[in-house]
Amino acid sequence: MFVVACGVLLLGYPVAFTLAGVALWFALLGIGIGAFEAVQLLDVASRVYGTMSNATLMAVPLFVFMGVMLERSRLAEQLLQTMGALFGRVRGGLLASVVVVGALLAASTGIVGATVVAMGLISMPTLLSRGVAPPLASGAICASGTLGQIIPPSIVLVLLGDVLSSAYQQAQLRAGIWSVETVSVGDLFAGALVPGVILVVVYVIYVLFAS
Incomplete structure (x- = not known):
């Protein structure tokens, strides 16, 4: 998928249409080979809404x-x-x-x-x-x-802060730590x-x- 996305970008297509189009084509390919069900595409709306309502990514x-x-x-x-x-x-x-x-x-x-x-x-x-x-x-x-x-402030650090915070909390829960700590964007800025x-x-x- 990454290779195809890079190839389409090199052909001159806009980034937004390339990322969305390649993802959609691979989703249809996955449905065709039975990797997942078509109904799972309905989760895209909730995922988009969750991203738009994320205060960090604003x-x-x-x-x-x-x-x-x-x-x-x-x-x-x-x-x-x-x-x-x-x-x-x-x-x-x-x-x-x-x-x-x-x-x-x-x-x-x-x-x-x-x-x-x-x-x-x-x-x-x-x-x-x-x-x-x-x-x-x-x-x-x-x-x-x-x-x-x-x-700082850096867009890359903001995106990494959102991803690392979720990953760090999940890692602590799997280790049996229920009083989880978070990695905030401010911590990344300070570092x-x-x-x-x-x-x-x-x-x-x-x-x-x-x-």
Whole structure:
């Protein structure tokens, strides 16, 4: 199923239709070979309602909305220009500004794709015009853009928090622990903050010495 979904995505179909369509085709295939009953497809409605009423997952569309607002208002572009004017005369200062702004965008949006695209459109022409090597410029943008995976608040951590909380509670119940404890999204945010800051510091040090 995963291989088929990747293949359909490579053909250029939208992600939403690909995921839903592949899942539906495999469901029909499972019904055809007798793996499960057709009536079990009726559980999809309750599953969708349960996901939509999940208070934890409500943060995902709000993070996406916040990222879109930052992009449309051009606050990220103004921030990068200000950082570039402040540290542009320092050796590697512009690259360090890209990393810092990427970390701030990661903390604001939590979306890797939006951060990388925004940073690429905003900073790549400036970096190339300043004589920065294309591999170093693209590497700094991609590295700082992927900080959205770990620097809280992160959409990935929100999704993992919902899954891990349920899995941890089930594991405790199977072990005979009836006073179960939960793994909250706040716990994941607290655990990811220090590694995220360390990555930012390491990236800044690297670009300062590599440029």
